Amino acid sequence: MPSPMRTAAVTEEQQQIRREIRRTLRELLAKRAGPAEVRAAVETPEGYDSALWTTLAGRLGLPGLTLPEAYGGAGCGPAELAVACEETGRALVPSPLLATGVLAAPLIAALGTERQRAALLPRIADSTLTCALALPGDSLALALGITGDNTAAPWSGGGRSGGIQATRPDGEHWSLYGEAGHVLDGHSAGLLLVAAHTGGFPRSRTLLFLVRAGAEGLTRRREPTLDLTRSQAGVRLRDVEAELLGEEPVDTLGALAATGRAAALALAAEAVGAARGALDRTVEHVTTREQFGRPLGSFQALKHRLADLLVRIESARSLTVRAADEADPDGVAALLALAQALDAQRAAAAETVQLHGGIGITWEHDAHLYFKRAAADELLFGPAVRLRARAAERGGLFDDPATGERPSGGPAAARPSGREVG
Numbered sequence: 001m002p003s004p005m006r007t008a009a010v011t012e013e014q015q016q017i018r019r020e021i022r023r024t025l026r027e028l029l030a031k032r033a034g035p036a037e038v039r040a041a042v043e044t045p046e047g048y049d050s051a052l053w054t055t056l057a058g059r060l061g062l063p064g065l066t067l068p069e070a071y072g073g074a075g076c077g078p079a080e081l082a083v084a085c086e087e088t089g090r091a092l093v094p095s096p097l098l099a100t101g102v103l104a105a106p107l108i109a110a111l112g113t114e115r116q117r118a119a120l121l122p123r124i125a126d127s128t129l130t131c132a133l134a135l136p137g138d139s140l141a142l143a144l145g146i147t148g149d150n151t152a153a154p155w156s157g158g159g160r161s162g163g164i165q166a167t168r169p170d171g172e173h174w175s176l177y178g179e180a181g182h183v184l185d186g187h188s189a190g191l192l193l194v195a196a197h198t199g200g201f202p203r204s205r206t207l208l209f210l211v212r213a214g215a216e217g218l219t220r221r222r223e224p225t226l227d228l229t230r231s232q233a234g235v236r237l238r239d240v241e242a243e244l245l246g247e248e249p250v251d252t253l254g255a256l257a258a259t260g261r262a263a264a265l266a267l268a269a270e271a272v273g274a275a276r277g278a279l280d281r282t283v284e285h286v287t288t289r290e291q292f293g294r295p296l297g298s299f300q301a302l303k304h305r306l307a308d309l310l311v312r313i314e315s316a317r318s319l320t321v322r323a324a325d326e327a328d329p330d331g332v333a334a335l336l337a338l339a340q341a342l343d344a345q346r347a348a349a350a351e352t353v354q355l356h357g358g359i360g361i362t363w364e365h366d367a368h369l370y371f372k373r374a375a376a377d378e379l380l381f382g383p384a385v386r387l388r389a390r391a392a393e394r395g396g397l398f399d400d401p402a403t404g405e406r407p408s409g410g411p412a413a414a415r416p417s418g419r420e421v422g
Helices: 012-032 035-042 050-060 078-090 097-111 114-125 252-288 300-324 332-355 357-361 367-381 384-394
Strands: 131-134 164-167 174-184 191-198 205-212 218-222 232-244
Touching: 012 050, 012 078, 078 097, 078 252, 078 300, 097 114, 097 131, 097 174, 097 191, 097 252, 131 174, 174 191, 174 205, 191 232, 205 252, 252 300, 252 332, 252 367, 300 332, 332 357, 332 367, 332 384, 357 367
Parallel strands: 131 191, 164 191
Antiparallel strands: 164 174, 174 232, 191 205, 205 232, 218 232
């Protein structure tokens, strides 16, 4: 059975830090990340405003917010990161925060040798190095343990064709061969963390490797995406020299799952922020747009719809804040918060498009950006129904009360039972 969750006491100092992060970010993004600036940023080669990213690092230490102070980080926790993600999500700011600060940096901190941490983490914290997590196929949510058990299926290749394979042709240096798709910020990152399968039976395992930008045999291409504000890339590796992250034996799958639990909270906060941003724009529109000689917002039916939407968004936000302040070793609260946030984001995006009428479906208006973010997040990290099923599984909802074990006919029975040895 999963460990019980405990709510940690939040000190006044922590509350003050969170308020300051929110205030500073909202003021800065209002000046530097309006609709016109966001559209201009996604057209750059990097897919984001690099000058703004440097400012965010300098004023708030955003890329190293949760990194230890010994490596140039701020030493904050998941709740402070959630506040930052909510504000960047509110403005749909394209940035390397998710790829670098939420996914890659914690893995380097957890698995890297002292030499690797000292060389890489300070550069991440001061924004001079961006990173990307490259996984084979469409396995991001599974590899992070968000939508399933990352030990239950050979998502990194499993020794068969496909995936990414790691070998040591000379018995010393690692070489990677394979392809990864939908790599967040993979085309612009200075460092790739590549998950690869290595070893035959009985030494089959998944490891993480460091691949520098410009390595021989590495090809990266920016992919067309539904969500313009979240850049993705295809990565091809052809006998690329790589460095093992950490030292064997290493619990790669455990570190990925721990990172996934933290990432679920950050994604939930980001979705809540995007939903609130869509709602705010919709409220502004219906209070100024007139129909039949009166503002749209004065009609009772629209008031009820917007009030219901506000309740959904605030419920998701409350779940996210609570999950961030709880000891949640099994990640159940984080998964439920993410599911609720994705639902709220989808509902807010749909209402934004509908209540803006004809202009809501035009390229020039911002409504489609929120709609596409909601749809893309469901594809990358959901859907919500799968997240809830995963939370129920992790919470032991399907276990037999008498034995504490899942019945053979339970919902996970059809899942492959093979387990990789980490």
